[in-house]
Amino acid sequence: xxxxVIAWGCMSESPRRRIPEAALGRLPIYLRILVELxxxxxxxxxxxxxxxxxGVNAAKVRKDLSYLGTYGTRGVGYEVQFLTVQIQRxxxxxxxxxxxxxxxxxLGQAMANFTGIAERGFHIVGVVDKDESKIGTQVxxxxxxxxxxLTQLVQLHKVSIGIITTPAAHAQDAAxxxxxxxxxxxxxxxxxxxxxxxxxxxxxxxxxLELQILSYYEDCRNGNLRDVPTDxxxxxxxx
Amino acid sequence: xxxxVIAWGCMSESPRRRIPEAALGRLPIYLRILVELxxxxxxxxxxxxxxxxxGVNAAKVRKDLSYLGTYGTRGVGYEVQFLTVQIQRxxxxxxxxxxxxxxxxxLGQAMANFTGIAERGFHIVGVVDKDESKIGTQVxxxxxxxxxxLTQLVQLHKVSIGIITTPAAHAQDAAxxxxxxxxxxxxxxxxxxxxxxxxxxxxxxxxxLELQILSYYEDCRNGNLRDVPTDxxxxxxxx
DNA sequence: TGATGTGAACCCATTCACAGCC
DNA sequence: GGCTGTGAATGGGTTCACATCA
Numbered sequence: 001x002x003x004x005v006i007a008w009g010c011m012s013e014s015p016r017r018r019i020p021e022a023a024l025g026r027l028p029i030y031l032r033i034l035v036e037l038x039x040x041x042x043x044x045x046x047x048x049x050x051x052x053x054x055g056v057n058a059a060k061v062r063k064d065l066s067y068l069g070t071y072g073t074r075g076v077g078y079e080v081q082f083l084t085v086q087i088q089r090x091x092x093x094x095x096x097x098x099x100x101x102x103x104x105x106x107l108g109q110a111m112a113n114f115t116g117i118a119e120r121g122f123h124i125v126g127v128v129d130k131d132e133s134k135i136g137t138q139v140x141x142x143x144x145x146x147x148x149x150l151t152q153l154v155q156l157h158k159v160s161i162g163i164i165t166t167p168a169a170h171a172q173d174a175a176x177x178x179x180x181x182x183x184x185x186x187x188x189x190x191x192x193x194x195x196x197x198x199x200x201x202x203x204x205x206x207x208x209l210e211l212q213i214l215s216y217y218e219d220c221r222n223g224n225l226r227d228v229p230t231d232x233x234x235x236x237x238x239x
Numbered sequence: 240x241x242x243x244v245i246a247w248g249c250m251s252e253s254p255r256r257r258i259p260e261a262a263l264g265r266l267p268i269y270l271r272i273l274v275e276l277x278x279x280x281x282x283x284x285x286x287x288x289x290x291x292x293x294g295v296n297a298a299k300v301r302k303d304l305s306y307l308g309t310y311g312t313r314g315v316g317y318e319v320q321f322l323t324v325q326i327q328r329x330x331x332x333x334x335x336x337x338x339x340x341x342x343x344x345x346l347g348q349a350m351a352n353f354t355g356i357a358e359r360g361f362h363i364v365g366v367v368d369k370d371e372s373k374i375g376t377q378v379x380x381x382x383x384x385x386x387x388x389l390t391q392l393v394q395l396h397k398v399s400i401g402i403i404t405t406p407a408a409h410a411q412d413a414a415x416x417x418x419x420x421x422x423x424x425x426x427x428x429x430x431x432x433x434x435x436x437x438x439x440x441x442x443x444x445x446x447x448l449e450l451q452i453l454s455y456y457e458d459c460r461n462g463n464l465r466d467v468p469t470d471x472x473x474x475x476x477x478x
Numbered sequence: 479t480g481a482t483g484t485g486a487a488c489c490c491a492t493t494c495a496c497a498g499c500c
Numbered sequence: 501g502g503c504t505g506t507g508a509a510t511g512g513g514t515t516c517a518c519a520t521c522a
Contacts, residue, residue, distance in 0.1 A: 074498070074505080077502095091454060203453055205444070218399050261513060285480095316480095
């Protein structure tokens with residue numbers, strides 16, 4: 001048995017990714033929990049405990065962690081410190097990632113000041129904007145510079161991740177600037193589908209999206225059953 | 240045939256949900272696109288066009304929209320205005336949802352000022368904090384009040400959705416306050432698993448999570464193959 | 479003709495259940 | 501005995517392909 005398992009590494013556009021997307025999305029959650037447990041000087045944790053804290057079930061925790069390697073101890077559990085490092089390594093967090101923010105508005109400031117970002121290995125090396133009135137102001141420990149300085153900033157600090165916090169109308173411009181500067185991945189807060197070269201990763205965070213889903217559930221809870229569609233279709237109560 | 244299809248409405252904890260979670264999560268995306276198309280006076284759109292704009296494939300668009308009802312026209316496509324209203328209705332967005340924000344920090348301010356929220360039918364009726372120095376300041380058109388006024392605020396405006404933008408350490412307190420005030424759904428920005436009664440919906444937005452996933456992909460792209468696990472397991476290059 | 483709507487097939491993710499090891 | 505690691509079973513979501521209808 002060995003099928004076509006080529007290597008342990010991941011490849012950016014590999015047809016066969018090692019860690020399933022769904023599991024990958026949960027690794028940061030486990031990581032956060034492990035770091036917290038570490039702060040509380042907890043040395044060991046079982047999949048049951050981790051599952052409880054993560055709000056998932058134990059089998060999923062074990063399956064997810066098994067993609068990383070055999071890091072648990074049967075009959076005991078996982079060593080918190082060790083597993084923390086393994087997940088960090090897997091996520092590429094064993095290095096400080098320099099990040100630039102495009103858009104010095106409220107959200108840009110919030111991201112720049114967000115301690116959770118710095119705590120988890122990301123370092124804001126620049127905030128740029130094209131609004132002259134914002135340039136020179138201090139945001140999250142750096143001063144805002146003009147968007148034209150982006151390329152210079154990116155090359156100087158070897159930045160490969162950019163965050164777009166501009167209004168939707170300027171998001172594509174921001175993305176173009178980032179791509180021109182040579183960025184490889186973009187976290188986009190603007191409610192816009194960005195058009196970028198195929199080799200640039202974009203992850204979109206839609207701040208209103210979750211609210212809209214909540215409103216669906218709230219509407220349901222309040223007993224406001226959805227209206228019947230307005231065309232000819234009728235609720236088939238009986239055959 | 241009629242199984243137990245009771246009605247077209249959804250129920251908060253119904254064992255048989257009408258719209259699959261995955262499709263529900265895409266409705267806000269289609270909605271945003273449709274609204275934009277509407278602004279550009281586009282009258283009709285095919286599943287192909289919508290798919291292109293949403294970054295998914297056409298079959299998925301059709302399947303997703305089919306959960307709402309039969310709103311397309313074969314051989315033609317979907318009527319933008321009509322479909323917009325249908326999705327809004329389905330998401331419960333045919334009403335203005337009052338919302339409160341707990342935490343008047345950077346992120347709270349960003350959310351309160353975020354025009355995308357107001358544009359999509361949400362109305363910030365209050366921002367509360369427990370830091371005396373913030374109370375009275377203006378944020379997004381309302382003045383910050385003390386967290387003790389939460390219950391009053393919620394009852395006065397019949398609020399059922401709350402947003403937590405406090406530091407992680409205070410998030411559980413914030414959630415408790417919201418629950419005590421009678422809120423039904425919570426959007427949580429703090430990187431914390433909240434403990435709430437079973438009938439309260441919580442959706443978590445982890446701002447650092449997406450960054451951590453990006454760093455994984457960046458690490459891969461840069462050719463930094465994942466290290467081999469440090470235990471005895473070796474890459475099985477050949478049988 | 480051309481695009482929707484939808485069973486059926488497929489594929490990925492979750493869960494189960496237990497062998498294997500501490 | 502207890503907990504991990506993992507094949508196998510299950511279930512949900514995606515995609516295919518085509519019947520259907522304007």
